[in-house]
Amino acid sequence: MILIADWLGGLCLLAGALLSLVAGIGVLRFPDTLARMHAATKPQVLGVLLLLVGLALRLRTLSDLGMIALVAVFQLATAPVAAQMIGRAAYRSGRIDRELLDVDELSGR
Amino acid sequence: MTALLALALTVLLSVTALLALARIYRGPSLLDRVVAADLLLSTMLGAVGAEAAVNGHATTLPVLVVLSLLGFVGSVSLVRFAVREEV
Numbered sequence: 001m002i003l004i005a006d007w008l009g010g011l012c013l014l015a016g017a018l019l020s021l022v023a024g025i026g027v028l029r030f031p032d033t034l035a036r037m038h039a040a041t042k043p044q045v046l047g048v049l050l051l052l053v054g055l056a057l058r059l060r061t062l063s064d065l066g067m068i069a070l071v072a073v074f075q076l077a078t079a080p081v082a083a084q085m086i087g088r089a090a091y092r093s094g095r096i097d098r099e100l101l102d103v104d105e106l107s108g109r
Numbered sequence: 110m111t112a113l114l115a116l117a118l119t120v121l122l123s124v125t126a127l128l129a130l131a132r133i134y135r136g137p138s139l140l141d142r143v144v145a146a147d148l149l150l151s152t153m154l155g156a157v158g159a160e161a162a163v164n165g166h167a168t169t170l171p172v173l174v175v176l177s178l179l180g181f182v183g184s185v186s187l188v189r190f191a192v193r194e195e196v
Contacts, residue, residue, distance in 0.1 A: 010114050013159055017121035020155055024128030027148055033140045036132070040148045048177075051155045055162040067170045071154075071177045078181035082147065085188045090140050 009057030012050045019047030032097045033090040041083040048075050111163060118159045125152045143187050150180040 026039025049072055056068045090096055091106055098104070129152060132145035154176045161169050 009162060010110070013114065013118055013162055014121075016155060017118050017125075017159065020125045020152055021121050021128075023148055024125035024152070027132045027145055028128045033138065033144065036141060037144050040144050044148055044151050048151055048155055048158075051158045051162075055158045058162040058165060059167055061167070064167045064170060067167075067174060071170075071173045074174070074177040074181070075151075078177070082181055082184045082188075085185055086140055086144060089188045093138075093140070 005057050005060065009054040012054030012057060016047040016050030016052075016054060019043040019050065023047065032100065034087060034096055035100070037083055037086050037090070041079055045075055045079045048072075115163045118156075118163065122152055122156045122159065126156075139191060140188070143184050147180055147184045150176060150183070154180075 020043070023040050023042075023044040026043070027036050030036045030039050052068050052072050056065055059065075059068075126149055129145045129149040133142050133149070136142040136145060154173060157169050157172055157176065161167060161173075
């Protein structure tokens with residue numbers, strides 16, 4: 001049972017690190033700020049969450065679990081806000097490629 | 110198995126950090142650098158967590174809490190105040 005938890009934790013850690021790597025590749029390769037932000041935030045949040053799940057599966061004590069849940073809640077609450085602010089600043093300062101936009105919902109404001 | 114896991118995690122997270130550093134170096138605007146710095150900080154968060162998981166100790170968990178709030182405050186304050194002056 002304990003061995004299974006260790007293996008599952010290891011798998012979660014590896015998956016989280018792989019998602020972080022995907023985010024890194026996206027940040028380096030994508031053409032404009034909005035695409036880079038998209039690449040950085042989404043897999044990065046899921047990657048950090050997977051790493052935290054792996055950490056929780058390895059430590060397996062209640063007080064550690066509380067602190068890990070706190071980190072997860074902070075990540076989930078703050079990452080969308082930061083991404084939203086970065087996206088809005090990128091739009092307002094004109095650092096976007098209008099050819100790449102399908103829908104421009106901010107155009108009238 | 111643990112040594113192999115530690116090696117794989119180290120390689121993956123180090124490559125991610127290097128990619129983020131390359132974007133910080135190249136990034137044409139301040140916003141790209143903010144995005145990349147956020148990614149770098151969350152990679153550090155993942156690295157600290159992975160180290161605690163591999164070695165099976167919980168002493169660095171408060172560091173994780175501080176790092177996860179630091180990234181938010183850093184990127185939001187940069188976007189809110191620095192970008193406006195730059196534009």
